[in-house]
Amino acid sequence: MYHYFTVDREPTQVMQQLLSLVKNKPYFVVTSNIDSHFINSGFDPNAIFEIEGNCRFMQCETACHVTLYDAEQKLLAFYAKQENGSIPTKLVPKCPKCGGNMKLNIEVDSHFVKGATWQENNQKYRTFLDQAKNKQKKIVLLELGVGLRNVLIKQPFMNFTYYNSNVCYITFNKGEIYVPIEIDSQSIALDGDIGQSLSEIVGLNGC
Known part of the structure; x- marks a missing residue:
């Protein structure tokens, strides 16, 4: 599996499109992926938090x-x-x-080690959100393919949206769309293929 997912694996079109959308803006990636795909696709290593190792x-x-x-x-x-x-x-x-x-x-059990790099990246992520919130910047939370029961990314995203009026929450997920009524006016939900949706957005933005 390691060889399949990481060795000589070229960046996917989805990753390239996503990078084109954010590369000229302040951004931070929090991901449950465990395979370095964001780093290998050209995202800033200092702006990535691999929350599950x-x-x-x-x-x-x-x-x-x-x-x-x-x-x-x-x-x-x-x-x-x-x-x-x-x-x-x-x-x-x-x-x-x-x-x-x-x-x-x-992170598959209670023995998961949250080492020094994990702690550092967690703090960078929290600091990024705090600074954006305190400056009342417009914030987009772009959630891609996160399951309904996820408590590490989806739940914090929805909570952050609820408590901050300057946040827009956008969720992409094929067949698993859920937006609480409390943040409905701040949210956009796209049920379908992530690659196709990103292609359309990239085209609209002229990226």
């Missing part, structure tokens, strides 16, 4: 300490040696502190 890094399976380790070479070694979805047991990395197994730094 990144598959390029690994941590102790039981989070016995909070250091993260680059996993790329390990993952590529897995890819080279895998057969029918299995790899030699000896390739499974061990924690340098407790000797237990290592795992990818992705």
